[in-house]
Amino acid sequence: xxxxxxxxxTVKRLGIPDSQIILMLADDVACNPRNGFPGAIYANSxxxxxxxxxxxxxxxxxxxxxxxxxxxxxxxxxxxEGVEVDYRGYEVxxxxxxxxxxxxxxxxxxxxxHLLTDSSSNIFIYLTGHGGDGFLKFQDNEEIGSRDLGDAxxxxxxxxxxxxxxxxxxxxxxxxxYQDIYSPNVIATGSSQLGENxxxxxxxxxxxxxxxxSFTHYVLQYLEGIDKGSKATLQDFFNIxxxxxxxxxxxxxxxxxxxxxxxxxxxxxxxxxxxxQIPPSRGNMSAQGGVAxxxxxxxxxxxxxxxxxxxxxxxxxxxxxxTPPSTPDTSSSSGFSPLKSxxxxxxxxxxxxxxxxxxxxxxxxxxxxxxxxxxxxxPKAKSA
Numbered sequence: 001x002x003x004x005x006x007x008x009x010t011v012k013r014l015g016i017p018d019s020q021i022i023l024m025l026a027d028d029v030a031c032n033p034r035n036g037f038p039g040a041i042y043a044n045s046x047x048x049x050x051x052x053x054x055x056x057x058x059x060x061x062x063x064x065x066x067x068x069x070x071x072x073x074x075x076x077x078x079x080x081e082g083v084e085v086d087y088r089g090y091e092v093x094x095x096x097x098x099x100x101x102x103x104x105x106x107x108x109x110x111x112x113x114h115l116l117t118d119s120s121s122n123i124f125i126y127l128t129g130h131g132g133d134g135f136l137k138f139q140d141n142e143e144i145g146s147r148d149l150g151d152a153x154x155x156x157x158x159x160x161x162x163x164x165x166x167x168x169x170x171x172x173x174x175x176x177x178y179q180d181i182y183s184p185n186v187i188a189t190g191s192s193q194l195g196e197n198x199x200x201x202x203x204x205x206x207x208x209x210x211x212x213x214s215f216t217h218y219v220l221q222y223l224e225g226i227d228k229g230s231k232a233t234l235q236d237f238f239n240i241x242x243x244x245x246x247x248x249x250x251x252x253x254x255x256x257x258x259x260x261x262x263x264x265x266x267x268x269x270x271x272x273x274x275x276x277q278i279p280p281s282r283g284n285m286s287a288q289g290g291v292a293x294x295x296x297x298x299x300x301x302x303x304x305x306x307x308x309x310x311x312x313x314x315x316x317x318x319x320x321x322x323t324p325p326s327t328p329d330t331s332s333s334s335g336f337s338p339l340k341s342x343x344x345x346x347x348x349x350x351x352x353x354x355x356x357x358x359x360x361x362x363x364x365x366x367x368x369x370x371x372x373x374x375x376x377x378x379p380k381a382k383s384a
Contacts, residue, residue: 001029002043003128003170003216005051005083010220011124015228015272018084022100022115026139027088036206043212043220045204053083086113094144101125101152103161119160124168124269128216131171133194134179150180157183164259166269170215172197175251187234187257191215192248199247214246228271235261 008023030039030052041052087096099105100115117123130137134146149167156162167188169177174190181188191198191213200210201217222240226232238261241250254261265271 001025001027001041002051002212004126005041006043006212006216006220007126008083009051010223011270011272014223014226014267014270016270017272019112020272021084022086022113023084024087024092024097025085026092027085034208042204043217045202045211047204051083084112092139094138094142094148097138097144098148098152101161102155103159115161117161120163121161122268123156123162123165125165126168126170127177128170128213131169131173131177133173134176136169136171136177146177146180149177150182153181153183153186157185164257164268168219170198170213174198174215175253178253181253181256184256185258187261188253189238190251191246193251196248215248215250218242218246223266223270226266228267230265230267230271232266233262234264234266234268237266 004023004025008021011021012018029035030041035041037047039052040047040050042049043051087100100113103115105114115123127136130140135143137143153165153167156165163185165183165186167178167181167186169175169188169190171177171191173192173194173196175193177190178188192215199214201212201214203209204211218240222237238252241252243249
């Protein structure tokens with residue numbers, strides 16, 4: 001459970017809200033009689049951070065190597081404020097998992113249990129537990145196979161339920177779990193290759209069990225060092241894989257992922273960052289939600305950098321920005337060159353974007369209302 005809760009805490013810290021997370025948890029550890037710390041789950045032997053949600057300050061020293069999941073506060077760290085488990089206990093089974101992915105849940109299920117995504121959504125799937133060659137166990141009762149996972153993702157692509165997807169597996173022989181994925185725009189990674197075990201990082205002697213797996217430990221250690229505005233790429237992320245430290249050979253499958261790893265941000269999957277795109281106008285607004293700095297360069301508020309010089313990019317498809325022609329069209333009344341149409345279905349990635357669209361709508365309504373009033377007043381003035 002510490003693997004899953006550690007990843008859950010990290011993606012929430014990077015801006016993904018609970019409303020966009022489906023958490024499946026056996027949830028049988030916090031109150032287990034063998035757990036000497038009732039109602040608490042820790043991912044390190046020093047127990048600096050309770051991942052289950054006590055919210056109580058605990059003592060501890062921030063050791064960078066052994067305690068990567070801490071907040072890093074000098075006076076001790078605080079537990080997670082709350083864990084919202086969507087599926088727990090007997091609800092965590094292969095059928096429900098596949099139904100969540102494919103959107104085949106019965107109508108009586110509340111929205112919080114649905115994966116409400118579309119063709120503009122980036123999805124991150126994290127799987128951990130006991131596994132083997134092409135399978136993963138669900139609570140030691142049943143198994144999901146690599147073909148089941150591949151077919152479910154295939155249905156998601158056919159039903160336009162994702163734009164890009166990242167699959168991460170931390171089990172023994174984890175790399176075999178993504179071997180049967182065939183859908184486009186999917187990148188997958190696992191902790192160990194065929195015939196290889198995935199080992200734990202360290203034990204808590206007071207509890208008597210391993211508290212976190214080695215692969216997840218180092219992944220979380222890296223993710224805890226970035227924030228929502230980070231420009232770290234997937235290539236930077238994969239470069240941290242060290243078989244000597246992880247004690248196994250992580251794998252990466254990228255043949256289905258047509259995008260450049262050096263230009264794909266880590267936060268595209270692990271963070272909740274909205275990139276607002278607005279068509280250029282006479283005002284000082286860029287197409288990427290930036291402002292002009294008076295020198296012909298446009299500042300991108302989402303990325304925090306000068307996006308381009310001259311006219312800004314209007315649309316962003318994947319990782320490639322489409323820029324207007326260098327020669328402006330003199331037939332345009334505004335002086336701008338003709339640009340490609342703005343596709344809201346690909347640019348709206350979060351609730352903040354909807355707020356921007358609403359604000360623009362209100363502005364246009366106000367302008368039209370003022371214009372109507374001026375036209376109504378003009379005949380009276382003329383007759384007088």
